[in-house]
Amino acid sequence: MIKNHLSDMNLQQYALNPADIEPDLISHISICNSCKQKAETYQQLFSAIEQQATPFFDFDLQNFVLSQIAPRRRVSNSGFYVWLLILPAGLFISVSGWFFGDYLVNLITGISSMTLYLLLTITATFLSFQAFDMYIKYQKQMDALNC
Amino acid sequence: MTNQTDNNFTDQYLVTKILSGHVNMFGIIIKQTERLVAQIVFKMIPVAEDRKDIAQDIYLKAFDKLDGFKFGSKLSTWIARIAYNSCLDFLAKKKLILPGDWNGDAGAQETGSGILYNKSPQIVNDEFEKTLNRKELHSLLQAEIEKLPPLYKTIITLYHSEGLSYQEIEQITSLPGGTIKSYLFRARKSLKESLLFKYKKEEL
Numbered sequence: 001m002i003k004n005h006l007s008d009m010n011l012q013q014y015a016l017n018p019a020d021i022e023p024d025l026i027s028h029i030s031i032c033n034s035c036k037q038k039a040e041t042y043q044q045l046f047s048a049i050e051q052q053a054t055p056f057f058d059f060d061l062q063n064f065v066l067s068q069i070a071p072r073r074r075v076s077n078s079g080f081y082v083w084l085l086i087l088p089a090g091l092f093i094s095v096s097g098w099f100f101g102d103y104l105v106n107l108i109t110g111i112s113s114m115t116l117y118l119l120l121t122i123t124a125t126f127l128s129f130q131a132f133d134m135y136i137k138y139q140k141q142m143d144a145l146n147c
Numbered sequence: 148m149t150n151q152t153d154n155n156f157t158d159q160y161l162v163t164k165i166l167s168g169h170v171n172m173f174g175i176i177i178k179q180t181e182r183l184v185a186q187i188v189f190k191m192i193p194v195a196e197d198r199k200d201i202a203q204d205i206y207l208k209a210f211d212k213l214d215g216f217k218f219g220s221k222l223s224t225w226i227a228r229i230a231y232n233s234c235l236d237f238l239a240k241k242k243l244i245l246p247g248d249w250n251g252d253a254g255a256q257e258t259g260s261g262i263l264y265n266k267s268p269q270i271v272n273d274e275f276e277k278t279l280n281r282k283e284l285h286s287l288l289q290a291e292i293e294k295l296p297p298l299y300k301t302i303i304t305l306y307h308s309e310g311l312s313y314q315e316i317e318q319i320t321s322l323p324g325g326t327i328k329s330y331l332f333r334a335r336k337s338l339k340e341s342l343l344f345k346y347k348k349e350e351l
Binding site: 012041044045046049054061066068141 | 170171173174177178181182185186189198199202203206207210235239284285288289292303304307308332335336338339342343
């Protein structure tokens, strides 16, 4: 049997589901009025949250969205335009490869190891800065949400 | 994963039908997820006028990305995730929230158990119930929930009002399970202490 009062974390767990906490803690609650009442306060709170009125949109969302989808769908079905861009691009790359392929192979195989290391170092440095920037932005967003 | 819906349509059935051209069936998805989306939008977006555009944007995004849905979660969870991310993007663009940490326990020094439980806890609880009838408790609670930061409001609503599991909330918010549990704990404790403090003020 524990003699200290339960932490708020344990009280919340007990209020949610008594089976989730240790039997010793349950025994304590059964004889400690203070902890029992705090747990009951949490139970009342949880019950009140569950019974909160559900918010709803004050317009017909279904019709509103469906009326927007119909014209969008007609536009999005026009895959023809996508192919109209892809085919000339593919043709251009193929022709370039046919005429200048040898130059490209020489460019890649003829590169010195020093140049290769230099390129790799620059790339790695650039990516490190990008990663750091992403992390800072993520932290700022989390801070903003916690305000 | 096949999830039976209220209308006896599985997520898989609905998605397949919509992708094959039965666009109107998207209306069934809207009807089934509107409540969950409203919970997220209302908790995260403070200005009522902005909510209409965001709700529309959420479902248009969902429709556009529907062919990318891999049934790794319930369709409703996937749409709730789009809703959550859309709200986050909106808040970031509008810079509606100020930077800084929420100190959910700040009120504890003032309203902490040391003051509130000077009386016997039994008396405090009984009086708490008597003083605040159910209606008053609900309106007080509503006001206190509104004071929480958007993320806390959303998580506590998803867990307690919508009955979502930790795993589903993880899928929606992309936050680790431990962080979600910690936020829930702080929000509940803050709400409890705020309500008890209100009771104390009303008694005075």
